[in-house]
Amino acid sequence: MSSYDLYQSVSATSKRGPREVETWDNTGVPESQVGPLGQLQDPLNFIEKTLNLRIILLGRLWNMDSESDRSEHTPLVGRKNVDRRHHASTSSGVVTAVEDVSFWKSGRASVVLCILFTELCERLTFYSISANLVLFCTSVLKVESATALTISLAFTGTSFFLPLFGGYIADTIAGRFNTIYGSALLYLVGTALLPAISYEYKQDLEEPAKRAYFAIALFLVAIGTGGIKANVGPFGAQQLEEFGEGAIRSFFNWFYWFINVGSGISFSLVVYIQQNYNFFYGFLIPTVTILLANLLFLLKRREYINHPPEGSALTNIVKITATSTCGRCCCCRCCLGRRERRNSDPVESPNIQSQFDYAKESNGGKYLDSEVESTKSILRLLPIFGTFILYWTVYNQMSSTYFLQGERLRLKYNDFTLPAAILNLFDVIAILILVPFFDRILYPGLQKLGVNFTLLRRIGTGMFLATCSVIIAAVVEIERKRIMEEGHYIAQNLSTETFNASDLSVFVQIPQFAFIGASEVFASVTGLEFAYSQAPVALQGVIMGLFLLTTGLGSYFGSLLVLIVNSISGMYGTQWLPDDPNEGRLEYFFFLLAVLMGINIIIYLVVANSYEYVKPTTYIEFDADDAANYSGEQGHSGRRKQPPRADGGTSESEI
Numbered sequence: 001m002s003s004y005d006l007y008q009s010v011s012a013t014s015k016r017g018p019r020e021v022e023t024w025d026n027t028g029v030p031e032s033q034v035g036p037l038g039q040l041q042d043p044l045n046f047i048e049k050t051l052n053l054r055i056i057l058l059g060r061l062w063n064m065d066s067e068s069d070r071s072e073h074t075p076l077v078g079r080k081n082v083d084r085r086h087h088a089s090t091s092s093g094v095v096t097a098v099e100d101v102s103f104w105k106s107g108r109a110s111v112v113l114c115i116l117f118t119e120l121c122e123r124l125t126f127y128s129i130s131a132n133l134v135l136f137c138t139s140v141l142k143v144e145s146a147t148a149l150t151i152s153l154a155f156t157g158t159s160f161f162l163p164l165f166g167g168y169i170a171d172t173i174a175g176r177f178n179t180i181y182g183s184a185l186l187y188l189v190g191t192a193l194l195p196a197i198s199y200e201y202k203q204d205l206e207e208p209a210k211r212a213y214f215a216i217a218l219f220l221v222a223i224g225t226g227g228i229k230a231n232v233g234p235f236g237a238q239q240l241e242e243f244g245e246g247a248i249r250s251f252f253n254w255f256y257w258f259i260n261v262g263s264g265i266s267f268s269l270v271v272y273i274q275q276n277y278n279f280f281y282g283f284l285i286p287t288v289t290i291l292l293a294n295l296l297f298l299l300k301r302r303e304y305i306n307h308p309p310e311g312s313a314l315t316n317i318v319k320i321t322a323t324s325t326c327g328r329c330c331c332c333r334c335c336l337g338r339r340e341r342r343n344s345d346p347v348e349s350p351n352i353q354s355q356f357d358y359a360k361e362s363n364g365g366k367y368l369d370s371e372v373e374s375t376k377s378i379l380r381l382l383p384i385f386g387t388f389i390l391y392w393t394v395y396n397q398m399s400s401t402y403f404l405q406g407e408r409l410r411l412k413y414n415d416f417t418l419p420a421a422i423l424n425l426f427d428v429i430a431i432l433i434l435v436p437f438f439d440r441i442l443y444p445g446l447q448k449l450g451v452n453f454t455l456l457r458r459i460g461t462g463m464f465l466a467t468c469s470v471i472i473a474a475v476v477e478i479e480r481k482r483i484m485e486e487g488h489y490i491a492q493n494l495s496t497e498t499f500n501a502s503d504l505s506v507f508v509q510i511p512q513f514a515f516i517g518a519s520e521v522f523a524s525v526t527g528l529e530f531a532y533s534q535a536p537v538a539l540q541g542v543i544m545g546l547f548l549l550t551t552g553l554g555s556y557f558g559s560l561l562v563l564i565v566n567s568i569s570g571m572y573g574t575q576w577l578p579d580d581p582n583e584g585r586l587e588y589f590f591f592l593l594a595v596l597m598g599i600n601i602i603i604y605l606v607v608a609n610s611y612e613y614v615k616p617t618t619y620i621e622f623d624a625d626d627a628a629n630y631s632g633e634q635g636h637s638g639r640r641k642q643p644p645r646a647d648g649g650t651s652e653s654e655i
Contacts, residue, residue, distance in 0.1 A: 108239055112251065114300045115236040116258045121293035122184070122228055124262035125191060128270040128286035129221060130156060131424065134403050136279055139497050140198060141211055144579045146566065149400045150559050155218050156396055157555030160548050162226025167545030168314060169227070176231040176238070177306045183227025184294045190220025191287045198279035224290075230545040233528055239305050249529055253439040256525045257432060262289075264428040271419040275494060314542055320367055320375045324356040374536040377614065378543065381534055384456070384611060385550050387463070387604040391523055392554025393561065394466045394593055397473070398424055398516060400558070401589065402509065404581050405477060407499050409506040411492060423509045430517025438521060455530045456608040462523025463604060467597040469515035474590035476508050484582065500582055534614050565589060 133155065137148035170179040197205070197213050205213075233255060240247045266286075274282030352363055359365035360372045402423070411418045446453050480502040483489075488503040527547060535543035562577055569576045569585065576585040 108243075111300045111303050112236060112239055114296050115232065115239070116255060118293045118297040119232055119236075119255060120258040120262040121289045121296065122187070122225075122232075122262070123259045124266050124270075125187070125286040125290040125293070126159070126221070126225060127263040127266035127424075128274075128282070128289070129191070129194065129218075130399055131267055131271045132274045132279075132282070132419075134400065135275065135407075135494065135497075136198075139494075140279060141214065142207060145404060145581070146562065146577055146579060149404070149562060149577070152400055153396060153555045153559040153562075155222065156399070157552040157559065158219070158222040159225040159552065160229070160392075160550075160555065161552030162222055163230035163548035163552075164226075164542070164545035166227035167230035167540075167542045170231045170309065171314075171539070171542060172309055175306060175309045176235040177301070177304060179227050180231050180235060181294070181297060183224045184290065184297065185224075186220050187224025187228070188287070188290050188294060190217045190222075190224060191283070191290050193217035193220070194283035195280050195287060198283055200278070200280065229548050234532060234540045234544055235304075237532055238307070245533075248532070250439055252529045252532070253435050253525060256520075256528070257435045260428045260431040260435075264425060264432065267419075267422060267424040267428060271422065275419045276417060314539075316367060316371050317375045317378060317539075320356065320359050320372055321379070323359050323365075323367075324354075324375075374539060377534070377536050378539065378546075380611065381531070381543065381546070383607040384459075384530070384604075385547055387600055387607060388523075388527060388547070388550040389553045389557060390596055390600040391463050391466055391519075392551045393558040394470055394597055395516060395520070395524075396555050396558050397470065397590075397593070398427060398513065401577075401586060402473060402512065405473065405480070405586065406506050406509055407492070407494060408501045408581060409480060409504055409508065410490060410501055411494070411506050412490075417492075417494075418506060423506060423513050426510045426513040427517035427520070430514045431520055434518060434521045435525065455526050455533075455613075456611060458522045458526040459530070460601065460604060460608065462519040462521070462526070463597065463601050465515050465519035465522065467594055467601065469512045469519065470590045470593045470597065472512040472515065473509075474587045474594070476512065477587040477590060479508070480504050481582075481587075565592070 130152065133152045134145070134148040137143045137151050138145060143151070166179060166183065170176045174182065193213055194217050197210055197217065233252065236255060237248050237251050240251050270282055270285050273285070352358060354376070356372050356376050357363055359367045360369045361367065362369055365372070406423055443453065483504050484500070484502045490501050490503055492499045492501040528544075531543050531547035532540060566575045566577055569588075574583065574585060576589045578584045
């Protein structure tokens, strides 16, 4: 929660009358929920009471209250971090103030951990569905490999396209908590359809019926993913803004770490069950985990800092953009009239630095200055977000072309057959190792040495590593085919299909997966922090949705690229991506991605070099009564700071 939101919340409460102060017992439960005999009035809170200590002990592993985190700010988005902290508002609407209360004593550890474990279960569910989606389509639904690739990429694309709407709904109608929970329920229904489809009935479902139910299931899962992904990250960070930017940065690092614990379980245990036993049990596991995610998210529902929806400025942003761009063409009467009026002004206002400033009330426009500044903030982010599209196209090769390549490498060792998707574990392992290393050692160490490893520099590093990954994949593909041409190949059975595979170990794929994992730590984790920290407070849900939209667009672009490449290459001979990759030119496709990614990096460097960081001021000082009511200490003086500018405060230009 930003200081501006808190400022409005405190001001509104002071107008209503004396502030109600919520006190807490030693279990972390508000006293208002405890009966006269000390028993909880809410049954779910009884579960909280018994599990609270265990959750907090687990939380000690994530020590965000170290002195270094409390005092540091990132070298990228400098924000003042003060010891005066606050509880903005809980889901019950109570507003309290706190001074010098540590993260652990404030009771927020168990709240944050519930959100993190909810995300772990949700990601375990998602990757259990998507990891072997190509194999399920080819072996159970009986579709061709190219079609299976398109289905996989389209599902991923839709799952990351819908967060834009999830963020909008949260900002305007339902709020983040309700949007996350409602989406999780739809997610549960969609996931529950999958074991029903894959169960082997005595009289099995016809293939058209299976495909129809499968499409419905994937669509419901995509809707659920969209509502959760746009909001769970900002919702978790919202619980910690009172503890400063170090805590928020650490949250996003560990948020990504928990995501990859979930994906690690799915890429190892779940995909093994799907490939070597059957898809019924393989889809039953994610059904259970998404149910668990629903329960975990509800567990701390009374303790969440939960802002009511204040409406989204998205409509006004579109209008402001249209108004500001009007006047640039030569054929529209409206544009000609607007240009004549501007040219007739004898004196140009010093406050007008761009076309958008004409829309401000202070310059004679009809929109609030804060709305115009928010619009400018969003439009400044779009070029950076646009360069992520091709990055996600490369990233999504893990579940598509890398998977097809892995199917045609040696997976069998003695009597044990590895899952084709198991190499995704090396992406996960790289993330699980590098996130704590970067969060606790590398970034603080560079900061102490005075090295300014900014957000945009990290993102650029991630894009370069992704380029290295597809180049390595191309080299592996060349070697795989060379060995097959020499007669060293085997017949390999996976699920109900048999492939001619190269007698080259699947472990040669480790470097390409590890490079993708390292690129995620630099590009994706930092991208989440960048989107959150540079967004106006009222538009954080929409901005996060826009960032996640790039993942969906990357998947759609990947699907389109497959169609274009096959159409053009088929006209001149062999398709690069036919039904059997042994007969295609997969290595050419990888080299094409590397070239496109190289061009994308050049564009990114140009855009990033001109970007100015927003440096929001998020602190607020309280009066003595507020501080004393929470901490029991008297004699502290304080004063409220004015809320920051709408676009977040000062800025600086530096990659």
